[in-house]
Amino acid sequence: MAVTLAELARRFQGKVRGNPDVTVERVATLETAGPRDISYVSDRKYLALLEKTSAGAVILAEADASHFAGTALIVDNPHLCFARVASLLYPPPKFKPGMHVTSVVSPTARVAKSAWIGPHSVVDNDVVIDEDVFIGPGCFVGANVTVGARTRLVAHVAINDRSAIGEDCQFHPGVVIGSDGFGYAKDDSQWHKVPQLGRVVIGNRVEIGANTTIDRGALMDTIVGDGVKLDNQIQIAHNVQIGENTAIAACVGIAGSTVIGKRCTLGGQAGVIGHLAIADDVHITAGSLVTSSINQAGIYSASLKAEPVEKWRRNAARLHHLDEMARRLDKLENKLQRPSEEQEN
């Protein structure tokens, strides 16, 4: 597919500096782009690369345009514009609708004519698969699941019974939706399973990364809002709720019944313990553990920075005596505030 800069400017509210008839076919980095490629600069530290690029065109903010002599598409948000240009040039792969001969689809499932069920996929009783859904190879869609229009299960996705999946979602391989939550009651010595009876309900435009798991609710539902983006290897426990347009990086764990607000971000390997409420617009840095509710928007952190091990060990050893240090400091202060009495002792 080839598109003129004029057309890109029209679609994405930009203006062309240079020849609007220049056409581009691909996106590329500044270093690798050729004359049929469009590139972008969103971080000013890459401005120096503009001088040497062979890109046919570059997406730039007005403020940076003077650093580039070639054809430019000037926009307010170059990264966003780049995302849109790339999405235009690289649409999701087309597919022929139908069901692969090796798929196993229950006669009670209702599958839209425009949908595709891939090889070795299993679609259980009373499933509803909407228009243009793509179910890749080796997926399992349990009984009574609903999958909204245009959603893609790339491959090897397991969605357990009764989950409700929105429109325009994309789930990557190894995603598990609707597995049982971790709920047990204890007698004197043993754990007794509490049947997990809720569902997972996922909104529209949700993307879920490889090997991420979302457990069904215990009695009520686990809920993932519209526009949520989840990276790989995230664990969402039973009864969690995640607000709209929250984005969570890889390896995060969110424990049971915690409610996360809208437009939050959680850095990689962050964790949130159970039964907390996190406000809208809260940002947790990578590797930080949240152990109490947060009711104020802002950035929160508890992560430490790796340093040379001998130095770290000396500091960490002191940390394990910090309370004692603090008491000694108190004592010293007291002594110095009352120097005369002390000397009388």
Next chain:
Amino acid sequence: MAVTLAELARRFQGKVRGNPDVTVERVATLETAGPRDISYVSDRKYLALLEKTSAGAVILAEADASHFAGTALIVDNPHLCFARVASLLYPPPKFKPGMHVTSVVSPTARVAKSAWIGPHSVVDNDVVIDEDVFIGPGCFVGANVTVGARTRLVAHVAINDRSAIGEDCQFHPGVVIGSDGFGYAKDDSQWHKVPQLGRVVIGNRVEIGANTTIDRGALMDTIVGDGVKLDNQIQIAHNVQIGENTAIAACVGIAGSTVIGKRCTLGGQAGVIGHLAIADDVHITAGSLVTSSINQAGIYSASLKAEPVEKWRRNAARLHHLDEMARRLDKLENKLQRPSEEQEN
């Protein structure tokens, strides 16, 4: 299924307050329950909800009974009773025995007549599948594996060769049992694989959450005791042993050859390094790393609590100079203990 309160009281050692002929069919939260539902209170902070509930009956401790005017099932441990009532009302789904036409089962496998092998599942040579085992869609059961009676592999489970799985287990999608442990020997520059020759041996009544992995032993076996409960995305390395009735929350990693005692709990994202011994009844809080053996029952922690980032950064920066701070504190104390000499300098 409908059951009278009298019947529940008889089965679960409770007593009915009110009409014993009231029947319930479902479990529900206090807020959502209707007259055919039974609910429960195990945490006193929910007592206030009792006033407004429309539940047909509520499971309560004797001490809390006065907070509720309706029909009650009075028991010692309401949460445990609720688990049992729910298990009675929601038994595991029934299945027809047999083998799906798309399953691939070795002629040398011995599969009980009452077991089910689901679509696209593969059962390799010399596997033994016991009575009432359910193997869901897309599972792989490697050569010489044994699976005990009534165990359920929900879907997409991979059990590598020679693993031994007990009775009444439940494994959720994405579970991998018996993958190779991470064992290499190094020459000057390269890693050489140490063949992983042990097995994974899993006891009875073990539940394993989605995408949890348990590696086979190097020479001896990796062992998971009876009644162990593992949440999602846990990693158990080669030669680990986990004692009976220990429960491990999501995203925990246990490194090679570590032995965990009985009735322990590990919070989410906790970690235990290799070659340690953890006593019985040890509890590790979420996000804590265990770096040396623990021979005393109790609760152990090393987790920090996320706080506003500017505040945290100031504190964390100081932590990286804590050893120096401690030395300065020592000096001050020395000075103050010998004030006269100091002043002579």
Next chain:
Amino acid sequence: MAVTLAELARRFQGKVRGNPDVTVERVATLETAGPRDISYVSDRKYLALLEKTSAGAVILAEADASHFAGTALIVDNPHLCFARVASLLYPPPKFKPGMHVTSVVSPTARVAKSAWIGPHSVVDNDVVIDEDVFIGPGCFVGANVTVGARTRLVAHVAINDRSAIGEDCQFHPGVVIGSDGFGYAKDDSQWHKVPQLGRVVIGNRVEIGANTTIDRGALMDTIVGDGVKLDNQIQIAHNVQIGENTAIAACVGIAGSTVIGKRCTLGGQAGVIGHLAIADDVHITAGSLVTSSINQAGIYSASLKAEPVEKWRRNAARLHHLDEMARRLDKLENKLQRPSEEQEN
């Protein structure tokens, strides 16, 4: 298979002490070995076990040979020699070449005559599968993927389109290669997907543990060097590069565009944030987060050690006031350095 000690000594540059015609068939621990087994000691703390072992032969370093009266294979590096002996005695399982009748292989895929495509595996268009490749049950190999000679996909592996996999690799169940990276651009409120157009390129002799995920690059490629060993449940984000012979333990996360050097090791649950450069021969301890580039070989750490919770809480509480403590310490020092002025106030 049985092999004489003389033959082992010849192959692995050792010397036999005792009868060179002794034959061994298996490897075992010192405690469990019998007369047809060979064992080894690489850690001096196990030397005491030598007295009671019934092993037919033991691999030992010269320095330790005097602790054992029986037949010994004396080598420079007993652990390495053991790895090689075990690899000789336990070669990867043989397989018959071909394609299982239930596999789905595109007519445009080029599959070597000596390769095996297992049951319910899917091989998409224009894939190239080289000699002696083993693709186990339930794998997905996407369009235009190349798989080098002798590589084994154990089972349930998903390799997305255009990934390039080297020779002599082994990927365990649940591995996902080439899933989309986590790339979005933000407008005022929503996230817009940045199409992920790069590939994953994996070198030779790479082993990847169960449920590990490696995302494709955004524009350029994600690259894993020759001889890299990845344990289970690791997450490698888009555009990461991992240098040759680096070994990474379980549950590690490496964020986008970070470059890891050669011969590094990362302990379990370690993390590295995005856009960093880590030098060759850097070692990160378990559970440590790397938040800035490291340009010097060495060991780095930021992990804390779990201790009894009451003690830990007292120390951790102080940590959250450490900046204040440091200021108070500064003040005290100032006071004591100018005692006369202070007393004048």
